[in-house]
Amino acid sequence: MDNAVRLFLLASNLGSRTITSWCAEFLRPRVSRENVEQIWSVANATKNTRMIDLCVPFIAAHFDAITTGVKFQSTTEPDSLSTLLSDDRLVGVAEAAKLRAVAMWFEANRTANTEDLTEFVGGLDNSLGAIDLGKITSDDFVEFCMSDCWINLRREFRDLISNAWKEVRMRGPTHDYLIAYTDPSNEVTFATSEWEEFEKKILGRSSGAQLPTVDVNFRLTMPSRSECAVVMLSGEFTPTHPVV
Numbered sequence: 001m002d003n004a005v006r007l008f009l010l011a012s013n014l015g016s017r018t019i020t021s022w023c024a025e026f027l028r029p030r031v032s033r034e035n036v037e038q039i040w041s042v043a044n045a046t047k048n049t050r051m052i053d054l055c056v057p058f059i060a061a062h063f064d065a066i067t068t069g070v071k072f073q074s075t076t077e078p079d080s081l082s083t084l085l086s087d088d089r090l091v092g093v094a095e096a097a098k099l100r101a102v103a104m105w106f107e108a109n110r111t112a113n114t115e116d117l118t119e120f121v122g123g124l125d126n127s128l129g130a131i132d133l134g135k136i137t138s139d140d141f142v143e144f145c146m147s148d149c150w151i152n153l154r155r156e157f158r159d160l161i162s163n164a165w166k167e168v169r170m171r172g173p174t175h176d177y178l179i180a181y182t183d184p185s186n187e188v189t190f191a192t193s194e195w196e197e198f199e200k201k202i203l204g205r206s207s208g209a210q211l212p213t214v215d216v217n218f219r220l221t222m223p224s225r226s227e228c229a230v231v232m233l234s235g236e237f238t239p240t241h242p243v244v
Contacts, residue, residue, distance in 0.1 A: 001030055005042055012046045024050040031055065033062055040066075041075035052080065056089050063093045067101035073108040078123030081105055085130035095132050096140040099161070102127045103149040106157055124157055125164075133168040141165060 004023050011019035031039060036058040043051030059066050066072050076084075084090070085098050106124055136144075144150055150158065 001027070001035065004030075005038065008048075008051070009042060009046070012048065020046075020048060021050065024048070024054065027051075028054055031058060033058060036062075037066060037069060037071045037075075041071060044075050044077055044080050047080075052083070056084065056087050059084065060087075060090045060093060063090070063097055063101070068104060070108070073105050076105065078120070078127065082123075082126045082130045085127060095135040096137075096144065098131045099128075099133070099136060100144060100147070100149065102131070103144070103147075103153060103157075103161065106154075107149045107152045110152070110154055121156055121160060124160055128161065128164045133165050136165060138169075 004026050008020055008023035008027075011023065027039060031054050036055050039051060040055040040059070042048075043055060081102065085102070090098070102124065105127075106120070109120075145162075153161075
């Protein structure tokens with residue numbers, strides 16, 4: 001196994017496509033969860049599509065465990081990340097998990113200097129393009145914005161992600177909304193819910209009748225805290241607006 005990997009690297013340096021192809025075919029039935037990250041790092045270093053192809057099924061099957069690893073984040077190039085996320089074999093991976101993987105990759109590589117920032121922003125934009133942001137619910141996005149990987153991201157990256165998600169969400173009909181209410185202890189709390197829960201009861205009342213009391217099961221609630229972030233819902237809020 002190790003000899004095949006070393007031979008592959010040597011053949012790549014020498015430009016021997018015949019040997020690199022042979023090594024890839026030799027490794028194909030031998031790829032496992034234990035060695036996939038090693039092969040992935042070699043595949044990225046050489047930009048060899050056959051080697052990359054070997055790793056995708058295993059990454060899809062262990063997506064969170066692999067993409068959160070230091071080795072994956074340190075050996076994956078932005079273009080390889082975009083290619084991976086757009087691969088059809090990741091059909092079973094949730095879009096929210098893909099977004100989290102992108103954020104963690106860019107957070108892990110946040111040491112980019114000013115000269116590299118433009119290139120990094122372009123790489124993030126490409127990675128976001130490989131994710132179906134429309135499938136990420138408001139609940140998922142709220143949870144994402146409360147995670148450490150979001151907090152540690154550069155402001156430019158946070159703005160790009162939130163604006164991309166907001167743009168996609170505004171294209172379709174509004175299903176979610178954010179409500180602020182005061183509980184019995186006079187603490188302000190934010191919650192998300194489905195608009196239809198209110199709409200059905202409000203529109204169902206007779207004309208001129210008093211607005212009925214609505215019993216709603218909130219899907220997600222979070223307390224108001226000084227300087228905390230509120231997720232944009234229905235185009236009215238953004239994750240960068242402080243709670244006042």
